[in-house]
Amino acid sequence: METAPFLVEIDNPEPDTTRLTLSGDFDYTTSGELAALTPTLMSRGLKVLEVDLNGVTFIDSSGLATLIHLFHAAEEVPAEMRFVGMTPYIAHLFEVTALDQVFNLPTSAA
Amino acid sequence: MDSVTHAPSTEVLRAIVEAAADGVVLCDADGAVVLVNGAAREMIPGDVTRLLDRSREPGETYETTLGDRLLRVRREIFGIVHQAWYLRDVTGEGARADALRAERERTRFLVEAGRRLSASLNTRRCARATAELATGLLADAAMVVLPPGGLRRTAWLRSSEAGLEEGEIPVADADQVPGLAEALAGFPPVPSRWLDPHQAPEWLLPAGFGPVGHLLVTPLPGNGVPAGALVLARREGCPGFDDETETLVRVFAARAGAAISAAVLYQEQSATNAILAGDLRPPPLPVVEGLELAGSLRAAQQTALIGGDFYDVLPTPDGPLVTLGDVCGKGPRAAVLAGQVRHSLRALLLLERDPEQLMHLINKALLASYTPRSHVTLVLAAIRPGEGVIDLAVAGHPAPLLLRADGVVEEIDARGTLLGAIRSGSITLRTATVDLAPGDLLLLYSDGITEAFGGPTGREMYGSTRLKAALSTCAGMPATAVVERLEQLNSDWLAGGVFDDRALLAIRRSQ
Structure with missing residues (x-):
């Protein structure tokens, strides 16, 4: 099976805001990359962590676990993690796992 | 008469021949030796004529042994009066060629050993390959004694003309073979000449093997632990284990030991996995x-x-x-x-x-x-x-x-x-x-x-x-x-x- 490469883009639209743009297959084989990045993302002074999942084609339980881990890491800073991009597929997945009750989701897709 | 004046004198010619690196023996028409140069004298102490084969054609080269040396001889005829024999000691040349052949054979053996030993992660198959590889080039009979398992018994595999045999001995019986208990404990091998082949117990060799002439017992070193031992036996009357062979056996034993211990570890892991997985599988x-x-x-x-x-x-x-x-x-x-x-x-x-x-x-x-x-x-x-x-x-x-x-x-x-x-x-x-x-x-x-x-x-x-x-x-x-x-x-x-x-x-x- 061919897979869509998993990509992580990081930029800072505001000084205290970091935006993560994820794309491709976010699964057991690729989630380690974001997990490894997590400590460096949680720099001091971080207030808002935006996560854009618009380009994510597939996400499995390892991908979800990595997002939860990211969410907890942001809580500790403390910073607010919110999702700014979402697909119906991922919104459904968040609903099945009831993570929609935990995460800050964009109102349009929630 | 100028040309005569300038031709080298007999003394000069004699001196040139004397100084040549090859041996030169010059005879007259009757076969009486008229000249033997220094190199020839050195090669052949005493009577030189016994090496001169007069039946050879002029220009023909032949080899003849003298004691433990090999001489290459060429017969030449000069005019109708003189015949000469040129002698060269080629003992070293032959030994070098033999050494090269032996080295090639050893290399081939080790390549084959590497190929066969890496083919399996099964302890018995690795031990079998070890015993079979060692029979032939290294010994008349080869026995692999595996590291002792439970119940104070240890398994062995033996390869010889009688084919492959397998068995088990009480661990204590290893003491009956000179050097085996030490090898199983991982001590470095002792030279074959220190081991008394007559002490070999009957169970060590296949039935009808005959008297043992030479024994060599080598530990099979595993990953930090002995992976058993290799016992090699040659019949009485066969050449003993020389230094080159003992070195080769040690190299071979290192490879075989690594293969056997990897197989032992793999099988232990597999058995553990199977036990653990059994509990994790869905129940009926x-x-x-x-x-x-x-x-x-x-x-x-x-x-x-x-x-x-x-x-x-x-x-x-x-x-x-x-x-x-x-x-x-x-x-x-x-x-x-x-x-x-x-x-x-x-x-x-x-x-x-x-x-x-x-x-x-x-x-x-x-x-x-x-x-x-x-x-x-x-x-x-x-x-x-x-x-x-x-x-x-x-x-x-x-x-x-x-x-x-x-x-x-x-x-x-x-x-x-x-x-x-x-x-x-x-x-x-x-x-x-x-x-x-x-x-x-x-x-x-x-x-x-x-x-x-x-x-x-x-x-x-x-x-x-x-x-x-x-x-x-x-x-x-x-x-x-x-x-x-x-x-x-x-x-x-x-x-x-x-x-x-x-x-x-x-x-x-x-x-």
């Missing part, structure tokens, strides 16, 4: 009156046959509790966590049977777990068989599907938070109660089924719509047939592609 489903139960579990890592998906049917006095879950991750790590969740449920079930309460307890247990990222999705179904009522709780897991006897498929309206994920410990659950009429079937499945990538493009998800459609064609079928059919359709979709762990479990109320 119990027979519950009024119900049909059927399950299917396919691990992504087929070699281990274990994975992160699991199911169980746990009997209680009020009826069985059916569980189906999926732990985050794959392979053995996931399987271990799955095993922990199954055991936790079994224990908790002694105190609590309500699916919703059980979810809260499991969630707390997972949050307290030492293993990081112990995330689990779970469906719990408490069945009251007599009434056909099922209390359902779903946490982070796809909702079960209900197949009515008339072929209508409904998705159960139950949702809940992934377990072990949210640190605050609070989970939200929307439970459901299902009335199962006779002939109705409740299907529990893991996301490996719906997220199976395949189809015509190989890149399409199977999805819940296809699963529901497939399920709707199963009305009236027994639970086992439904699970088999759904599993088959899903596998066809995957068409041999990479897949996640997949679990299916069907509960059908008998008609």
